[in-house]
Amino acid sequence: MxxxxxxxxxxxxxxxxxxxxxxxxxxxxxxxxxxxxxxxxxxxxxxxxxxxxxxxxxxxxxxxxxxxxxxxxxxxxxxxxxxxxxKDLDELAVKIAKERSKREIKPTLKVLKEVSSLDTPQTEEEKHFV
Missing domain, CATH: 1.10.10.10 (Winged helix-like DNA-binding domain superfamily/Winged helix DNA-binding domain)
Known part of the structure; x- marks a missing residue:
């Protein structure tokens, strides 16, 4: 080639x-x-x-x-x-992981924390959700 x-x-x-x-x-x-x-x-x-x-x-x-x-x-x-x-592949992997964490994982965890804080779950469905 x-x-x-x-x-x-x-x-x-x-x-x-x-x-x-x-x-x-x-x-x-x-x-x-x-x-x-x-x-x-x-x-x-x-x-x-x-x-x-x-x-x-x-x-x-x-x-x-x-x-x-x-x-x-x-x-x-x-x-x-x-x-x-x-060009350092180890450094490249670390940078990609950090950036993806910042852009994807952290915002998702924030949303999960917000939605899991229902005031007082009443129904079985609400309790299961939390």
Missing amino acids: EFQEAKTKFVQTWGALGSQWGINKTMAQIHALLMVSNEPVSMEDIMAELQISRGNASMNLRALMDWGLVYKEYKAGERREFFTAE
Whole structure:
């Protein structure tokens, strides 16, 4: 398998897995592209490689930075922004787990706590609910 073919296959596969982590396909594809790049990549190069719009690239890069999975870098003499990904898989797993906990588990636990605090359960159904 040629390098470009392997790279494309990895980016596509990682993108498909993204929905299982709670992120969209394009966000995961950008992350994959940055993971396999040995140098920081510009937004323009990301757009060209993945054939996505500037708005789509910008929105997903911002989200990846919010998750702590991607970092912005500047190169001397360049006006463009460059991006690089967290490459340590252990650190990546920790960051994804923390972010998912913040976005999914904690809000769910808050709702469960709220709904389980009925004033005084009267009926069997209310008692069972609590």
